[in-house]
Ligand SMILES: [Zn+2]
């Protein structure tokens with residue numbers, strides 16, 4: 001029997017306490033707190049749709065990071081409430097997703113350019129140039 005229990009230990013994302021790795025990355029105490037906060041954020045946004053991350057954090061008396069976390073994980077979007085948050089790339093204020101439509105488009109263009117550049121094999125790859 002190999003002892004791999006140490007590999008299953010992580011520190012809680014919020015308070016840093018060492019715990020056994022579960023489906024989530026927070027300890028049960030922080031998870032509970034986060035759930036409560038999430039419910040509060042949700043109902044706040046229901047009555048104040050389109051509030052900014054900063055406004056929500058202020059109203060909840062929590063860190064902006066915490067609100068951003070809910071945005072990043074898509075939880076708020078899933079329950080149908082909107083937060084105004086900056087695009088990850090150009091910082092423009094958006095309501096959906098993590099990046100604005102323009103950045104999404106330019107990212108897509110970049111990816112397809114990259115694909116067409118690397119997609120085809122290089123025919124000049126040291127063929128026939130053997131030296132001894
Ligand atoms: Zn914790």
Ligand SMILES: [Zn+2]
Pocket residue numbers: 087088089090091092099100101102103104
């Ligand atoms: Zn953008």
